[in-house]
Amino acid sequence: MTALVIVGHGTRSAAGVDQFAALVDRVRRRAGGSVGDVGGGFIELSRPPLTDAVTALVERGHRSLVALPLVLTAAGHGKGDIPAAMAREQARHPGLTYRYGRPLGPHPLLHTALEARIDAALAGADRADTWVALIGRGSTDPDANAEVAKVARLLWEGRGYAGVEPGFVSLAEPSVPAVLARLRRLGARRIVVAPYFLFAGVLPDRIVAQSQAFAAEHPDLDVRVADLIGDCDALADLVLERHVEALRGDIRMNCDTCAYRVLMPGFADKVGRPQTPHDHPDDPVGGHHHHHHHDGGHHRHHGPGLRPGQVAVVGGGPGPDDLITVRGKAMLDSADVVVADRLAPPGLLAGLRSGVLVIDAAKVPRGPSMAQDAINDALVDHARAGKRVVRLKGGDPYVFGRGHEEVQACAAAGVETVLVPGVSSALAAPALAGVPVTHRGVAHDLTVVSGHLPPGHPQSLVDWVALGRARGTLVLLMAVDTIAKIAAALVEHGRAPDTHVLLVQDAGHPGQRTWVSRLDEVGDLTTREDVRPPAIFVLGPVVALRG
Numbered sequence: 001m002t003a004l005v006i007v008g009h010g011t012r013s014a015a016g017v018d019q020f021a022a023l024v025d026r027v028r029r030r031a032g033g034s035v036g037d038v039g040g041g042f043i044e045l046s047r048p049p050l051t052d053a054v055t056a057l058v059e060r061g062h063r064s065l066v067a068l069p070l071v072l073t074a075a076g077h078g079k080g081d082i083p084a085a086m087a088r089e090q091a092r093h094p095g096l097t098y099r100y101g102r103p104l105g106p107h108p109l110l111h112t113a114l115e116a117r118i119d120a121a122l123a124g125a126d127r128a129d130t131w132v133a134l135i136g137r138g139s140t141d142p143d144a145n146a147e148v149a150k151v152a153r154l155l156w157e158g159r160g161y162a163g164v165e166p167g168f169v170s171l172a173e174p175s176v177p178a179v180l181a182r183l184r185r186l187g188a189r190r191i192v193v194a195p196y197f198l199f200a201g202v203l204p205d206r207i208v209a210q211s212q213a214f215a216a217e218h219p220d221l222d223v224r225v226a227d228l229i230g231d232c233d234a235l236a237d238l239v240l241e242r243h244v245e246a247l248r249g250d251i252r253m254n255c256d257t258c259a260y261r262v263l264m265p266g267f268a269d270k271v272g273r274p275q276t277p278h279d280h281p282d283d284p285v286g287g288h289h290h291h292h293h294h295d296g297g298h299h300r301h302h303g304p305g306l307r308p309g310q311v312a313v314v315g316g317g318p319g320p321d322d323l324i325t326v327r328g329k330a331m332l333d334s335a336d337v338v339v340a341d342r343l344a345p346p347g348l349l350a351g352l353r354s355g356v357l358v359i360d361a362a363k364v365p366r367g368p369s370m371a372q373d374a375i376n377d378a379l380v381d382h383a384r385a386g387k388r389v390v391r392l393k394g395g396d397p398y399v400f401g402r403g404h405e406e407v408q409a410c411a412a413a414g415v416e417t418v419l420v421p422g423v424s425s426a427l428a429a430p431a432l433a434g435v436p437v438t439h440r441g442v443a444h445d446l447t448v449v450s451g452h453l454p455p456g457h458p459q460s461l462v463d464w465v466a467l468g469r470a471r472g473t474l475v476l477l478m479a480v481d482t483i484a485k486i487a488a489a490l491v492e493h494g495r496a497p498d499t500h501v502l503l504v505q506d507a508g509h510p511g512q513r514t515w516v517s518r519l520d521e522v523g524d525l526t527t528r529e530d531v532r533p534p535a536i537f538v539l540g541p542v543v544a545l546r547g
Contacts, residue, residue: 004031005057009071011042016201027240034240069103075141083100111151113232118192138172189222307416313391319343319509323345323508337358338389395426429538430536503538507534
């Protein structure tokens with residue numbers, strides 16, 4: 001008889017691991033004699049690992065399995081990572097065969113469990129006066145996010161709530177605070193936040209924290225957080241239903257909106273690309289790909305992460321953790337090695353998965369610095385060792401970031417690179433301080449200049465005479481030590497001494513400092529206020545638009 005192995009992604013939460021184990025036991029009890037055997041394991045982060053679960057079933061005489069991904073939506077884990085892990089198990093156990101089940105949701109059993117959690121949070125309050133914020137994990141796969149929106153609509157239709165709005169806790173929008181703010185604008189006075197999650201973990205905890213923070217800021221709102229779906233009979237019965245589907249070959253996957261198979265507007269870069277599985281350091285068998293079969297067809301899914309041996313040069317944005325691009329975050333999530341600048345968002349490094357090697361490539365003004373050749377060598381060496389390498393930079397890697405130098409070094413060594421642009425601080429810092437760099441009728445041109453070399457320096461490539469004659473917006477980066485000389489040169493060559501200057505230090509961070517000065521006084525202000533990098537100077541009439 002075919003055995004069932006339940007496959008989880010993994011969690012850093014001990015409670016989540018215990019809940020997974022309890023569900024496996026519940027499935028085993030409810031299956032009775034209808035399933036040959038039941039086991040469960042994780043592909044990363046948690047124990048028991050999938051390889052132990054499969055080995056235990058094989059040692060008990062099972063050569064045919066159903067592998068069921070314990071995921072709610074069809075995204076990277078279900079489409080690629082878990083099938084790749086099962087392919088490795090086939091390589092370990094010659095003769096082992098398996099059928100692959102489909103993700104759990106959407107399904108009426110899940111909706112029933114969700115409603116029960118929402119009703120428990122309501123504690124008898126009227127559904128008609130209650131709005132629900134259904135919060136999913138979030139994915140770079142639009143199909144997975146659309147499934148969360150579908151569940152939200154199914155919960156709303158005919159269920160008596162004032163409304164149900166979808167949101168996401170990571171990788172997708174709208175965020176938890178954004179959904180709650182929208183419901184408040186719509187007139188909600190009671191909101192139940194319903195996490196669309198099975199078990200405890202870091203992301204469900206984040207949903208609770210963000211919901212509580214929003215409630216504290218808006219005491220006029222009654223914000224309640226429902227429990228997770230959790231280990232329950234409905235979930236166990238759904239697992240067994242998916243098991244029967246797989247045995248019958250009745251896997252009804254929806255590929256009509258899969259961005260890796262169909263050309264979807266806005267996701268043309270994904271179609272046809274191969275799915276990249278996770279790399280597990282303790283896994284001696286690598287390089288196996290499993291391709292899903294859907295309706296007799298044969299195609300490959302692709303997640304947005306890196307392949308072994310690739311280097312991604314990623315712009316981390318202007319500083320705040322949530323201003324990195326979705327693709328940049330996906331690259332970090334798949335990395336084995338991260339080579340990080342001083343200006344790389346520190347919260348992103350703190351959120352890396354366990355076991356990632358972080359190399360400090362800081363270039364601190366008047367402080368410690370990692371030589372560029374050493375950085376290039378680190379990228380190449382780790383990529384040649386088969387690692388997924390991310391070179392994480394502040395801002396945009398191609399805007400005074402030496403990104404192309406590193407791409408060239410990798411190319412010369414035969415290492416494939418992926419470039420992920422970021423939001424440059426040259427644009428973000430003024431915006432975060434309330435200043436547009438262009439504005440109709442005020443400024444029609446924008447010049448971004450590195451100020452690390454003062455006017456007159458023999459290695460400077462900047463035409464300071466032309467910039468003195470210009471009247472548009474001028475943004476100066478890396479100019480803290482040279483601003484007095486730059487200001488004097490600009491005035492000498494035609495800029496008005498009373499030109500408005502915006503100075504922003506630590507843009508986007510809690511300690512952001514902002515000043516407005518005159519061009520002929522900004523040097524003294526910088527010294528007097530002890531301004532330190534990173535800081536941006538913005539010159540021109542747009543500064544007067546700051547509210």
